[in-house]
Amino acid sequence: MSIAVIIPAGGSGERLGANIPKALVQLGGRTLIELAVAAMSPIADQIIVAAPTGYEEEFRSLLGTEVIVVTGGITRTESVKAALTQLSRDTSFVLVHDAARPLASTDLARRVLKELQAGADAVIPGLKVADTIKRVNIDGFVTKTPNRTKLRAIQTPQGFTFETLITAHKSKSDATDDAGLVEELDIPVKVILGEDRALKITTPDDFQRAHRFLLGEDVKEFRVGIGTDAHAFSADPARALHLAGLEWPGEVGVDGHSDGDVAAHAICDALLSAAQCGDLGSNFGTSRPEYAGASGDQLLQESRKIVEAAGYHITNVSVQIVGNRPKIGPRRQAAIDALSHSLGGVPVSVSATTTDGLGFTGEGKGLSAIATALITRK
Numbered sequence: 001m002s003i004a005v006i007i008p009a010g011g012s013g014e015r016l017g018a019n020i021p022k023a024l025v026q027l028g029g030r031t032l033i034e035l036a037v038a039a040m041s042p043i044a045d046q047i048i049v050a051a052p053t054g055y056e057e058e059f060r061s062l063l064g065t066e067v068i069v070v071t072g073g074i075t076r077t078e079s080v081k082a083a084l085t086q087l088s089r090d091t092s093f094v095l096v097h098d099a100a101r102p103l104a105s106t107d108l109a110r111r112v113l114k115e116l117q118a119g120a121d122a123v124i125p126g127l128k129v130a131d132t133i134k135r136v137n138i139d140g141f142v143t144k145t146p147n148r149t150k151l152r153a154i155q156t157p158q159g160f161t162f163e164t165l166i167t168a169h170k171s172k173s174d175a176t177d178d179a180g181l182v183e184e185l186d187i188p189v190k191v192i193l194g195e196d197r198a199l200k201i202t203t204p205d206d207f208q209r210a211h212r213f214l215l216g217e218d219v220k221e222f223r224v225g226i227g228t229d230a231h232a233f234s235a236d237p238a239r240a241l242h243l244a245g246l247e248w249p250g251e252v253g254v255d256g257h258s259d260g261d262v263a264a265h266a267i268c269d270a271l272l273s274a275a276q277c278g279d280l281g282s283n284f285g286t287s288r289p290e291y292a293g294a295s296g297d298q299l300l301q302e303s304r305k306i307v308e309a310a311g312y313h314i315t316n317v318s319v320q321i322v323g324n325r326p327k328i329g330p331r332r333q334a335a336i337d338a339l340s341h342s343l344g345g346v347p348v349s350v351s352a353t354t355t356d357g358l359g360f361t362g363e364g365k366g367l368s369a370i371a372t373a374l375i376t377r378k
Contacts, residue, residue, distance in 0.1 A: 001092035003113065004046040005157070008079035009033050009059070009099035010072040012052075015202050021052045022201070023059075023099040028214045029224030029374045030318060032201065035102035037063055038318065038349035040095065040157065042106050042333060043113060048086050049099075050079035064320050064351030066329050077174045077181070084169055087162070093117075094165050096178045097157035103213050104157060104198035112159040115190055122182045123159045125194030126152030154179065155194040215315065221377040223312070227269025229262040229280070230368035231255060232360070241326070243367065244319070244350060245296050245338030248326050254367060257286050257293075262369040263319045263350070264296025267339065268303040270317070270373035275310045300342035312375040318349040323367040328352035 009032075011022035018025050023033035030038075037047060050072030051059040059069045068086050072079035080096060087094065093116045095109060108125055115123040129151040135144040158179055160168070168181035175181050179189050197213045199206060215222055231254035239253035244263040254260035269280045277283070283306065284291040284299055291299070307314060317339070321328055328335065332350050340348040355362035 001117070002045045002088055002090045003043060003093050003095070004048065004087050004091045005040040005044040005095045005097060005109075006048050006050070006080055006083040007033070007036055007040070007097050007099050008050045008072060008076050008083070009036075010050060010052045010074075010076070010079050011100055017204060021055055023051075024055070024062075025207075027102060027201075027207070027210055028222065028315065029372060030316070031062060032102040033059065033099045034062060034318060034349065036097060036099045036104075037067060037351075038316075038347065039102070039104060039106050040097055040109055041349060042336065043109050044095075046086075046088055046091070048083040050083045061353070064353040066332065066352055075174055076176070077169070077178075080178060081169050084166065091162045093159060094162055095157040095159045096165070098200065100200050100202065101156050101198050102201070103210055104155065105195060108155075108195055108198060109157050109159075111192055112157055115192060116159045116161065120190045121161050121164045121187050122179060122189040124177075124179045124189060124191055125155045125157070125198065126191045127155070127194045127196070129153055152191055153194075154191075155198045155200075215376055222315070223274040223375050225270040225272070225274025225373045225375070227266040227271070227273055227280075227371045227373070228368065229265035229269065230360075230366060231260045231262055232366035233364075242296060243326070244321065244328070244331075244335035245300075245342055246331060246335055248331075251326050258284070258291060258299065259293065259295050261296030261299075262367045263321050263335070263371070264300050264339065264342070266369040266371035267317055267319050267343075267373065268299050270371040271303045271307050271314065271375065274373050274375045275307045275312050277306050277310055297338070297342045300339065304343050307375060312377050314343055314346045315374040315376050316347040316349075317343065317371065317373045318351075319369055319371040321350070321352045321367065321369045322355060323352075323361045324354055324364050 009023035024031050048068045070082045112123045129148045134142045137143050234255045241248040241251040241253040242259040242261045335350045336348050
């Protein structure tokens with residue numbers, strides 16, 4: 001069953017006090033859209049992001065070629081409709097997720113999918129309402145007090161069968177969520193338990209709450225590091241390609257002191273930079289012959305030990321691979337699993353892009369990677 005995720009990301013960020021689209025605001029060193037995509041990537045065969053007009057290329061640069069970026073509309077419904085045109089024909093289920101809920105977990109998405117696979121046409125997460133809710137008229141007088149035990153505060157990702165969502169968006173109606181359009185068709189919508197961390201970021205107070213969810217209440221300090229690495233393809237056709245913790249059969253490898261895994265090396269540099277513990281060369285370079293031919297897995301584990309010895313905890317890592325080959329998409333989940341395992345199970349995001357024929361990667365002469373890492377001190 002093919003699963004697609006649509007992420008409308010057209011919020012202005014005005015109420016957040018930002019002068020850029022909300023999805024491009026950073027939380028813990030990564031943009032909201034990167035966090036949202038990273039959480040949905042493990043369950044998605046296809047991800048489509050609807051970007052604000054004029055920001056499409058910036059989104060593509062951030063997310064890589066594995067994510068489809070389209071121009072969103074003025075409303076949320078228009079943005080989702082624009083994304084629907086890009087769905088693969090073999091899509092079975094579609095999850096629609098707000099970029100403004102970047103901390104919604106992969107587990108929540110899996111639970112939504114589980115209900116769809118069990119036969120539901122529409123599934124949405126929600127939380128019980130703690131406050132008493134009152135309906136008021138235009139003059140400010142109470143007209144009704146609904147029974148709050150029957151009320152839910154609805155979140156995303158919201159899941160639908162392909163046909164259900166397509167049919168719902170044929171309507172000319174507009175709604176604050178896709179479930180609202182489905183409800184108009186008299187199709188049952190199942191509500192499952194949501195999660196506190198799937199809060200919607202709208203105001204500065206929301207932003208502070210999100211920081212506490214991301215970093216924890218006891219975090220005293222957080223740091224962000226950036227790392228890059230590049231290697232040329234080897235002239236030796238027998239040299240194996242090691243990339244993102246995996247071996248790639250049938251691909252010629254790159255030259256280097258170790259196995260040349262540019263993704264792993266960029267992550268190491270990002271981690272060591274964040275902890276102010278030198279870089280890849282100073283820790284594992286040619287002056288250290290014991291690391292000749294070392295695997296990316298070994299260097300990641302060694303870097304993790306250095307960071308932890310400095311008193312930090314790795315919170316999350318993101319890496320983008322730049323090159324014409326190999327195709328990352330079919331093995332992206334395996335790469336995420338391999339890199340995460342090397343780092344002790346931390347969340348990892350892997351994306352890929354090309355340079356449209358520009359530079360040594362665009363000319364097919366080698367590979368490069370850029371990584372960001374968030375580390376925290378309790």
